[in-house]
Amino acid sequence: MVYLPPPHLASETRPSYGEAYTNILAAHRRSPLTSASSVIMLVAPDVDALCAAHMLATLLKHDDVMHRVIPVSGHAELEKQRDELATYADLHTLILINMGAILDLPSEDWFGGFSPQLSVHVIDSSRPQNLSSLFGGGEIGERIVIWDDGGAERMEEEQKAWEVLTFEPEPGSDEDSDLDTELEEEEEDEYEEGSSTGKRRSLDMFAARLEKHYMSGTWHGQSASGTIYLLATVLERIDNDLLWLAILGLTFQYTTSRISRDEYDKYQSIYQDEVARINPAPAPSAMKDGDFKSQNPDDRSVYAVDELRFMLFRHWNLYDAMYHSSYVASKLGIWKERGRKRLTGLLAKMGFSMQETQQTFSHMAKDLKLGLRDKLDQIAPEYGLVELTYPSFTRCYGYLSQPVSASDAVEAVSALLDVAGGVRMEVEVEGARNGGEWFGGGHVWEAGGRENNSRKDEDKENVLIGGVDNGRGKDKAGGEQTEELQWWVKNFWTAYDALDDIHQLKRALNLSMSLHRAIIRQGTSIIDKQDIRTLRGHRVVVLTQGPDLALFAHPGVLSRLALWLVDALRDRLPGSVVAGARSKRKSLPFIVACLNEKEDTYIVVGVTAALDFGDVRKNEFGLAFLDAKERCNARTRHGSFDTSVIEINKDDLRVFLETMCETGDR
Amino acid sequence: MAYGDDATQLVIESKRSQHADSLLKYNDHLVRAVIREQRDLEKLIQAALARLAPAAPGDDVAVTADVVLYQTVILRNKRCLLAYHAHRLDRLKDLYWSVGGALPLLLSAPTTAVSANAAGDLRSRLSPHEVDFLRAYNDSLIDFRSGVIDTEELDLFAQISKPPKDLHVLVRVVRDCGVIQTEVGAIDFRRGQRFLVRRADVEHLIVQGYLDEVS
Numbered sequence: 001m002v003y004l005p006p007p008h009l010a011s012e013t014r015p016s017y018g019e020a021y022t023n024i025l026a027a028h029r030r031s032p033l034t035s036a037s038s039v040i041m042l043v044a045p046d047v048d049a050l051c052a053a054h055m056l057a058t059l060l061k062h063d064d065v066m067h068r069v070i071p072v073s074g075h076a077e078l079e080k081q082r083d084e085l086a087t088y089a090d091l092h093t094l095i096l097i098n099m100g101a102i103l104d105l106p107s108e109d110w111f112g113g114f115s116p117q118l119s120v121h122v123i124d125s126s127r128p129q130n131l132s133s134l135f136g137g138g139e140i141g142e143r144i145v146i147w148d149d150g151g152a153e154r155m156e157e158e159q160k161a162w163e164v165l166t167f168e169p170e171p172g173s174d175e176d177s178d179l180d181t182e183l184e185e186e187e188e189d190e191y192e193e194g195s196s197t198g199k200r201r202s203l204d205m206f207a208a209r210l211e212k213h214y215m216s217g218t219w220h221g222q223s224a225s226g227t228i229y230l231l232a233t234v235l236e237r238i239d240n241d242l243l244w245l246a247i248l249g250l251t252f253q254y255t256t257s258r259i260s261r262d263e264y265d266k267y268q269s270i271y272q273d274e275v276a277r278i279n280p281a282p283a284p285s286a287m288k289d290g291d292f293k294s295q296n297p298d299d300r301s302v303y304a305v306d307e308l309r310f311m312l313f314r315h316w317n318l319y320d321a322m323y324h325s326s327y328v329a330s331k332l333g334i335w336k337e338r339g340r341k342r343l344t345g346l347l348a349k350m351g352f353s354m355q356e357t358q359q360t361f362s363h364m365a366k367d368l369k370l371g372l373r374d375k376l377d378q379i380a381p382e383y384g385l386v387e388l389t390y391p392s393f394t395r396c397y398g399y400l401s402q403p404v405s406a407s408d409a410v411e412a413v414s415a416l417l418d419v420a421g422g423v424r425m426e427v428e429v430e431g432a433r434n435g436g437e438w439f440g441g442g443h444v445w446e447a448g449g450r451e452n453n454s455r456k457d458e459d460k461e462n463v464l465i466g467g468v469d470n471g472r473g474k475d476k477a478g479g480e481q482t483e484e485l486q487w488w489v490k491n492f493w494t495a496y497d498a499l500d501d502i503h504q505l506k507r508a509l510n511l512s513m514s515l516h517r518a519i520i521r522q523g524t525s526i527i528d529k530q531d532i533r534t535l536r537g538h539r540v541v542v543l544t545q546g547p548d549l550a551l552f553a554h555p556g557v558l559s560r561l562a563l564w565l566v567d568a569l570r571d572r573l574p575g576s577v578v579a580g581a582r583s584k585r586k587s588l589p590f591i592v593a594c595l596n597e598k599e600d601t602y603i604v605v606g607v608t609a610a611l612d613f614g615d616v617r618k619n620e621f622g623l624a625f626l627d628a629k630e631r632c633n634a635r636t637r638h639g640s641f642d643t644s645v646i647e648i649n650k651d652d653l654r655v656f657l658e659t660m661c662e663t664g665d666r
Numbered sequence: 667m668a669y670g671d672d673a674t675q676l677v678i679e680s681k682r683s684q685h686a687d688s689l690l691k692y693n694d695h696l697v698r699a700v701i702r703e704q705r706d707l708e709k710l711i712q713a714a715l716a717r718l719a720p721a722a723p724g725d726d727v728a729v730t731a732d733v734v735l736y737q738t739v740i741l742r743n744k745r746c747l748l749a750y751h752a753h754r755l756d757r758l759k760d761l762y763w764s765v766g767g768a769l770p771l772l773l774s775a776p777t778t779a780v781s782a783n784a785a786g787d788l789r790s791r792l793s794p795h796e797v798d799f800l801r802a803y804n805d806s807l808i809d810f811r812s813g814v815i816d817t818e819e820l821d822l823f824a825q826i827s828k829p830p831k832d833l834h835v836l837v838r839v840v841r842d843c844g845v846i847q848t849e850v851g852a853i854d855f856r857r858g859q860r861f862l863v864r865r866a867d868v869e870h871l872i873v874q875g876y877l878d879e880v881s
Contacts (some may be wrong), residue, residue, distance in 0.1 A: 038851050061862055064834060069851075069860045075693035090851045493838070497880075 003134050003146040005153060006222075007234050013583035017227070017253045020121065020145055021059075027092045027119070028065050032105045039067040039093045042081060042100075044641050046493050047252040047414050052096060052224035052243040054499050056095065059232060059244065072099065072641040073494040086114060095121045099641050101129040105144045106136045116143070121226045123147045125253070126641070128213055131162040149222030158213050161206035170306040175602075176309075217356040217608070217618030218643055220258040225249025240278055240302055240395075244406075244642070245499065247271055247302070247393050251406040252414065254390075257563055257607075260616040268391050271451060275393060279303065294396040294403065305405070307392035308376070311516055312408050313507045318364065318372075319347070319357040324516040326567040331384045335524040346383050350375040362402060397502045404505065412505050415512035416495040465660035515557065518548045523564050532565075534588065536661040541565065542602075542653070543594040553596040555603055555645040562592040562607040590622070591660070593653060602653045606644045619644050669707070669739040672700045673746035679742045680753040689757050692793040697750070702741055707743075758800060761788070766823040769804045773797065817835035823873060835865040837877040846871070 010016030029031055035233055039060065043053040053069060060067050072078050085091060094111075099514075101124035105111050111120050120143060122133065133144050134152055146152070152159075229246035233239050246252045248270065254264040279301040295301075309328070313321030322343060332346075333339035347357050352375075355577060356364055366391060380388055394405045498504040526532065533540045552558050594603040606621030622643025629636050634652035640647065648656055676696055683690045712734045765772050773789050789797070811822060838860050845854045848867035855861065855871075860880065871877045 032850075037851055057862070061834070061836070065848075066834060066862045066864065070856075071858065088852075090853075164811070188763075493860075 003129075003148040003152045006150050007230055009150055009153065016234070018149060019232040020147065021231055021235065023119070024093050024121070025063055025065060025663055027658050029119075029597050031090065031092055036067060037088050038090045039065055039095075040085065040088075040091060041067060041069045041095045041097060042072045042521065043492075044098040045068060045071055045073055045417060045488060046098060047417065047495075048223045048225055048249040050413065050417070050492070050496055050499065051096050051249040051252075052123060052228045053244050054496065055225060055228040055242050056097070056230065057442055059228070059235070059237065061236065071489055073488055075638055082110065089115075091115075093119055093121065094118050095123065097123050100124055101126055101133070101146070102218075102643075103133070104130050105133045107132070111144065114143075119143045119145060120645055121145045122149060123227050125220045125223050125227075125258075125556060126131065127151065127219050127221050128216075131158060131213070132166070135159050136166075145273070147227050149227065155213075160210040164203065164206050165210065182631055209227065215623055217620035218622050219616070219618045220253060222267070223249040223253050223259075227264075238274070238278065240300055243271065243274055243278060244302055244393075244395050245258055248410055248413070248499075251392065252410045255407055255410055255589045256414075256559070257566075257616055259269060263616075265391070270394070272391070275302050275304050294398050297398045299396045299398050300394045302393055303403075305392060305394050306373075306389040307394075307405055307407055308389055309371075309387070310412060312509060313407065314361055314402055314408065315506075317358050317360055318352065318515060319343075319354075321361070322347075322515075324513075324520055326564045327387070328385065328569045329520070329564070330570055334520075342383060346379065346385075349379050349382075375377055383387075400502050401506055404502070409505060411512040411516075411650065412508035413495050413498055414556065415515050416498050416504075416508045418554050419493050419511065419515060419551065420491040420494045420508075515551075515560075517565055519561050521555070522546060522548055522561060523568060525567065527568070532569075535657065537588055538661050539569075539588050539590045540657060540661075541590070541592045542657075543592070545595075547594060549597060552594040553598075555605060555640055555642070558592055558594050558603055558605045559607065559642075559645065562590050562605050565592065566590050566607055589663075591621075591657070593648075593657070595650070596647075599647075600650045602648045602650060603639075604646045604648055604653075604656075622661060628656055632656055633661040670746075671702065672703060673695055673743045675733070676700065676750040677746050689754070689761070689789040689791055691787070692754070692796065694793060700747055704743055706741055707736050707740050711740075714767060740756050746796065754796065755799065758792075758796060758854065762800060762803065763823070764873075765875070766870050767804065767807065768870070768874055769800060771874060774802070787807045802808050808868070823870065830865050833865060834862055835868070835872075836860060836862050837872065838880050839876070840878050841876050843871060843876040 004016050004020055007016045007018065010018075010563045024039065029468050031038060041053055041056065043049050057067065057069060070081065072081055074235055085094065091114075100122050103110055105120060105122070111118065111318075115282075122145065124146075129146060129148075129152070134146055134148070134155075135442055136144070166528045170593070225247075226249060227244045229238075229242060232242050250264065253259045254261075308320035309325050310318070310326040316324075323334060323340075328334065328343070329339075332342045334343060344354065345352070352368055356368055361369075392406050394403045395409075396403045494504070498508055522543070525546070526543075530541075533543055543549065546552075552561060591604060592607070595602055604625075606619065606625065608617045608619045608621070624645045625636070625643070629632070629646075630653070632655045634656040635649040636652070636656070637647045639647050671772075676693065679690060679696075681694060690691070703718060711733055714729050714736070718726055718729050762769070792800075807822070839855045839857050842857055843855050845852050846868070850864070853861065853863065853867075855877065868877055872879055
């Protein structure tokens with residue numbers, strides 16, 4: 001038993017998160033060498049992992065556990081880290097956040113060969129999990145601890161199948177938990193002996209069961225930050241900061257379509273109770289125009305509110321917020337002139353003048369703000385906008401800022417994570433909008449914060465070193481190269497710092513707006529130019545030019561574009577609605593590829609389109625990509641932990657896509 | 667060129683360095699020029715004294731005025747030279763303390779983050795005598811620590827402006843500084859990672875600018 005059930009399923013004999021954490025503390029205090037190399041957190045670069053790492057670091061700090069946080073971008077990097085970690089003698093706790101669930105951790109390839117004092121904790125929201133990590137017992141298996149959300153409870157069948165297949169005594173094969181070899185052996189055996197067919201059949205059944213487990217695509221379970229939050233609950237160390245981070249993790253999962261609306265509602269109601277428990281009930285005066293106001297300078301409380309599905313609307317103007325929201329876009333068809341007319345029509349019907357809606361939201365006329373939600377409720381359904389709100393949370397920041405809603409914060413943080421550095425971005429200056437182009441509407445985004453100050457230092461250093469004539473050019477070039485390698489690490493820490501720095505967060509909101517503008521621009525042009533090709537059950541978009549090409553070479557941004565396209569086109573493209581037969585509706589998966597000019601590669605993102613808004617389907621691209629790759633020998637690379645993102649050599653894209661779509665046909 | 671111009675140049679340079687908060691290159695050329703001027707002035711004084719009537723030394727007003735003028739210029743030049751050097755030594759001492767007394771770091775490593783603006787390639791901007799001074803200063807400080815104070819516990823280089831509030835400190839790595847052996851095990855500080863470590867173990871690295879404290 002090496003997976004941990006969530007606390008409510010724990011009992012005397014079954015330890016849960018709390019006990020695992022106590023073990024970490026105990027190991028730390030018992031060991032003679034307790035430097036920062038003994039507890040190491042590996043963190044994947046996504047908002048959920050960021051929040052989880054932040055929370056866990058806080059907990060560990062309170063307990064005076066010295067630790068080390070290492071951002072890890074993808075599997076290749078993880079392997080590199082593993083080789084390095086093997087050299088640390090006093091390492092006793094390794095915590096993987098949002099990575100590693102799918103890997104066969106107990107095997108020799110990963111942590112099987114590590115010293116017996118090491119325990120590996122896996123806090124990962126991605127599914128499916130590797131069964132040998134999950135159920136494998138014994139010396140090594142005990143050291144791999146999966147913090148599960150209770151999903152493993154329901155996998156009895158898989159467990160049985162796995163146990164049967166793993167511990168099946170097979171002649172000539174040492175105990176091997178690797179699935180593929182196992183399956184091959186199965187098949188070979190079948191040809192050799194036909195005697196015990198009954199037993200064979202049951203084995204086949206088990207193998208099929210396992211195959212179904214692994215091959216049905218990827219999906220997401222409880223967020224990593226949610227797991228840490230449960231841990232904090234058990235430890236009784238909850239405060240508003242932790243709660244807020246957990247909420248961000250959840251919101252991130254929802255807004256990036258990782259979990260369905262039902263899942264979201266489940267956790268949302270839990271957090272809502274928590275919010276009510278920790279925070280005093282808001283005074284009636286606080287609830288003025290549907291939004292809360294900070295009651296005093298130190299007010300950091302969190303409130304549950306219904307969030308409009310408009311993008312960053314508290315910080316943008318109403319028109320833009322609606323225009324850039326993927327929900328509104330899909331319902332109104334915003335990319336066409338007609339759609340935009342419908343949007344203005346909607347606003348006109350609500351009695352909002354064009355001028356007012358172009359105003360920054362906080363400066364909009366008070367009565368309009370007060371009536372906004374009522375008006376929307378009355379009029380928006382005429383335009384098919386029925387699900388305009390969803391339950392969410394808002395946090396006050398004293399007098400430092402307007403209250404920030406969870407989805408706004410997530411947008412800002414993920415924008416920082418994607419493009420805080422490494423790409424040139426123009427951001428609009430507040431208030432410069434109506435000054436016209438003459439005065440320059442924007443300036444180039446420059447990330448502040450610790451990490452980026454340090455970069456300035458480096459530049460200075462470079463200049464100083466290179467002051468001696470000819471050394472200069474070389475030094476500069478060298479410096480820039482290392483910069484390039486590290487941009488995502490910088491972004492990681494910038495985003496990490498922004499989690500508890502409201503000023504950074506507020507600045508990032510502007511960046512996020514530019515990002516959304518770019519996405520809409522690109523998305524609109526894709527739909528306008530009809531760049532979407534339908535290849536045998538897949539919709540394929542290939543971006544090879546455009547002003548934002550460098551931007552979309554980031555997998556994170558590209559996935560957002562793909563999600564926007566999916567949302568926007570859900571009900572619009574032929575093929576998603578088969579005439580007459582509603583039950584046979586099928587949605588075609590989306591593949592978006594973008595040229596990375598610097599590297600001469602394509603970044604390819606696959607998104608499985610769900611049928612309904614707020615619904616989520618398993619993403620089958622991870623395996624489909626691998627399959628296609630094998631069959632056409634394309635030179636590809638998985639850069640990140642997300643298996644549905646792949647990097648392909650420029651020349652191989654065509655053949656890859658063709659193979660890919662043939663596979664999809666099966 | 668009027669007497670004392672070169673010396674004034676030196677003082678202006680000191681003033682500039684003070685305003686720019688940086689240590690300029692040791693102006694050997696100018697210093698030599700001033701010293702040459704001093705010698706010339708001395709010769710002039712000698713000559714004037716020789717011209718002085720041996721019978722009634724106080725009577726020759728013209729010659730006495732000459733001598734007084736030369737004497738004033740000499741004294742002024744000397745003051746300027748002393749001011750220039752005193753200023754440089756003060757700066758050097760400041761630098762020395764800012765890197766926590768790590769002399770090799772100051773002299774060999776071209777830059778440190780803390781003193782990047784001031785100490786970039788310091789060695790080339792020093793005169794040999796100044797390097798000697800730094801060494802001697804370092805030596806006497808070590809003598810002082812081991813001999814006069816006679817205790818190992820007192821860390822002369824610890825920051826006093828910001829007294830520590832916590833045993834542990836969260837740091838990020840500004841520059842790679844390799845594997846550091848601490849009392850409780852080795853730590854490999856790499857860029858792009860953060861560490862929660864014992865303050866005492868890394869205090870000197872923070873002072874030297876390898877690590878940066880994350881509040």
